Amino acid sequence: MPALPAGIAGQRLAWEACSTEDAGRAGATLRRDADCAWLTVPVDYSAPDGQSIRIRLARVRAAGAQRLGPLVFNPGGPGEAGAAMVAGGVFEATSRVMGRYDLVGFDPRGIGRSAPLKCPQGAGGDLIPRTxxxxxxxxxxxxxxxxxxxxxxxxLLAHMDTVSVARDLDVLRAALGESRLHYLGISYGTYLGQHYAHLFPGRVGRFVLDGVVDPGTxxxxxxxxxxxxxxxxxxxxxxxxxxxxxxxxxxxxxxxxxxxxxxxxxxxxxxxxxxxxxxxxxxxxxxxxxxxxxxxxxxxxxxxxxxxxxxxxxxxxxxxxxxxxxxxxxxxxxxxxxxxxxxxxxxxxxxxxxxxxxxxxxxxxxxxxxxxxxxxxxxxxxxxxxxxxxxxxxAWPLAPTGRAEPLAAPGAPAMVLVSWAVDPATPLSNAETVRGNLGTASLVVRGGTGHSAYASGSDCTDGAVDAFLVGGRLPPPKAECSA
Structure with missing residues (x-):
């Protein structure tokens, strides 16, 4: 992959007050302690000197004095606007993590305020086609x-793939002034996290993947x-x-x-x-x-x-x-x-x-x-x-550029995977498969049914994840928590 232009590779973020539209959904209240910035990335990483776009970021700084740096967050989808979820207070980590990390959300390319894709509605029917x-x-x-x-x-449409978003994440890591990326990904965000770790295993910090997607399907x-x-x-x-x-x-x-x-x-x-x-x-x-x-x-x-x-x-x-x-x-x-x-x-x-x-x-x-x-x-x-x-x-006009294949991250530090026992979107078997792909990951299983188990009411699940994010302590290879 060609080297990035100096203006992109060496950029630093100019944080400023967020605007009301950064809160995203109607009725959401903009957090007073949130600030926002723009990150410039190439549209096409194979031609990085060409067209560029801006990625919208939002940050809530750590509440405590002993900061551990930024924790970058992706809420899933694909299609969810992470900057809006942070700026509007829709997502927070636990108070222990929010006290030590700056929570940083971003709107992936083509989504939210990041060069949003504006496709017209189609003329398809609303009935199941059976003949x-x-x-x-x-x-x-x-x-x-x-x-x-x-x-x-x-x-941009030809470059909304997850590999490109993972490369955007690495530009963000550098712009944040960090040698390693600390990351919390939910649902599709776990797929993105695996791609990042596969591409940049030496830059992986503390990774938590919650509601795990299997890239091999x-x-x-x-x-x-x-x-x-x-x-x-x-x-x-x-x-x-x-x-x-x-x-x-x-x-x-x-x-x-x-x-x-x-x-x-x-x-x-x-x-x-x-x-x-x-x-x-x-x-x-x-x-x-x-x-x-x-x-x-x-x-x-x-x-x-x-x-x-x-x-x-x-x-x-x-x-x-x-x-x-x-x-x-x-x-x-x-x-x-x-x-x-x-x-x-x-x-x-x-x-x-x-x-x-x-x-x-x-x-x-x-x-x-x-x-x-x-x-x-x-x-x-x-x-x-x-x-x-x-x-x-x-019927998509562009052929897929990705493959269905397991993603390993040789040399990356161990990660923490999180799953509900029964999940309507990302089954527990996904997390078990990905743990095998990664080799050294720990798996925290929360009993019951749901999607996205961290920071949603389980002291056991939150304690295991927080101990890793804050103290670097891995849970057992497989930790069981009640609902």
Whole structure:
């Protein structure tokens, strides 16, 4: 890889007061102790003297006097704006870590305030395509939206891959004046962290990877794992619901069967919403999926399902749209529909731009049709919706540049991996696989069901991670914590 220009390699950050838009989502309050900066990086690291973009950063300085330096944070996605989450106080580490580290968040390239990708919304349908004609029509719509996104994204679209983001991280490390990077990555942030460690093992400091992604799976296998994780997580929800004499069913099996029958029937008989729109199979699955990430949201899911089954779909639609709304509110480029005569922007396309470059997957309508059948047989509740999500990458105008392969980090210091026992997005088996790839990592397993186990209420989990981040003490090879 060519050497970076001196102006990029030797830059130092000019921290200043954040602006209100740095808080990201609507209603978020800007932290008074946050400051912000810009980092300049090349669009294309193979031609670093060419076009450059600016990456938005936010920092909350350590509260105590005995600082250990910066702890760089990535919240996942891909597509989450980490600078906004820090500046707006949406994420904090534990008080022990916040007392010793400057927490630094960044908006990855193409996301948030970092040269945001502004792809127009597509014309795809909202029903699960099941016939060859429907699949071909959906593939065509995805290809058209991908081409519109290519035109809107310009040169950056071909360089939103995770390897490029990992190289941005190393520019950030140098700009922070650090010889090693201390890093906390959640979900997709663990994939980014593994790429960084693979590329720069000698610059790895204390790394915590929470909700671990397995880089050795392609898009199809990742989707298969997603289906298994979602089924396991919904089974956990159903068991908890039945134990509380849930109105959805007397037993976990009844709850799963009733929910599955209701959801599968929605494409044939969508439930109209009072404000317009309708509840379809895909939208219902999205609404079910969102609260599975946090068990304290399970009562919301029960009420939403009961309402939807009674013809009142508003709450379940609201759950489905939560994440899309967050992505829209944290994106500087999320113009309202029709504003200034422009087509409305699709805030979900930044994630596709990353995923479609990172991993190979199906590239034809015929492959997608076969996958739909396989996935629906495997999981009647979640399978078809998860398989349909592969349409964007199958029809993406740029071929993937990444590979599905294990990532080792020879010579890097041992890391700490964290996982829930049951995770709807990143199964425990991922963390076990990655620990084998890395060779020397410790694994902290939090009992129960959820996604992102650190700094969310488990003294055992937090204690193990904090002892590593603050004192450098590794947990046992596998540490078990209760929920």
């Amino acid at each position: 060859r004609e429907q699949v071909e029509a959906e593939f065509k719509a995805a290809a058209e939206q991908g081409e519109d996104c290519r035109k809107a994204g310009g040169a 392609d898009l199809t296998q990742t989707a298969r794992n997603d289906v298994t994780s979602l089924d396991d997580s919904f089974a956990s929800y159903a068991r908890a619901c039945a134990a509380l004499h849930c109105p959805l069913g007397r037993t976990p099996g009844e709850i799963v069967a009733r929910t599955t029958a209701f959801v599968r029937d929605l494409d044939a008989h969508p439930v109209p919403a009072p404000e317009g729109g309708r509840l379809t199979t895909g939208l219902a699955v999205q609404g079910i999926r969102a609260p599975l990430y946090r068990s304290d949201r399970w009562p919301d899911l029960t009420r939403a399902l009961l309402d939807a089954m009674a013809g009142r779909p508003g709450a379940l639609i609201g759950l489905a749209l939560e994440q899309v709304q967050v992505q829209a509110e944290t994106s500087e480029g999320s113009e309202k529909a029709g504003s200034g005569g422009r087509a409305p922007v699709d805030p979900t396309m930044a994630r596709n731009a990353v995923d479609c470059l990172d991993k190979p997957g199906p590239r034809s309508a015929a492959e997608l049709l076969a996958d739909l059948g396989e996935f629906e047989r495997t999981s009647p509740l979640f399978g078809a919706t998860v398989a349909t999500a592969m349409f964007h990458c199958a």
